[in-house]
Amino acid sequence: MTSVEIEYCVPCGFLERAQAVQYALLQSFGDRLEAVTLRTGDHGVFVVRVDGEVVFDKADDEFDVDGLVRTVRDRL
Template sequence: MTTVEIEYCVPCGFLERAETVQHALLSQFGEGIDELILITGDHGIFEVRVDGDVVFEKSEDEYDVDGITRDVRARL
C-alpha cells in the first residue's frame, strides 16, 4: 500500500501548488498510489512524502512538478 502525502502552508497560499502536484501524480501513477492525502500546514511548509519518507521539501529543493514526479516514481 503506497501513501503519498502533500503537506502545504495554507497562509502562504500553497494550495494551488499542492493541487498541481496532486493532479500530476494521479495522472501519472493513479493506480500505483493507494492514497494521496493533502495535509494543511503553516510556517511555510511544502513537503511531499511517500510512505512517510520525504521526497521533496521546499526549503531544500527547487519547486519543480516534473522533478517531484520523478522522485515519487523512484519510490513506487
C-alpha cells in the same frame, strides 16, 4: 500500495501548488497509489512524503512538479 502526503502552507497560498502535484501524481500513477492526500500546514511548509519518508522539502529544493513526479516514480 504507496501513499503520498503533500503538506502545504495555507497562509502562504500553496494550495494550488499542492493540487498541481496531487493531480500530476494521480494522472501518472493513479492505479499504483493507495492515496495522495493533502495536509494543511503553516510557517512556509511544502513537504512531500512517500510512505512517510520526506522526498521533497521546499526548504531544501526548488519546486518542480516534473521533478516530484520523477522522484515518486523512483519510489514505486
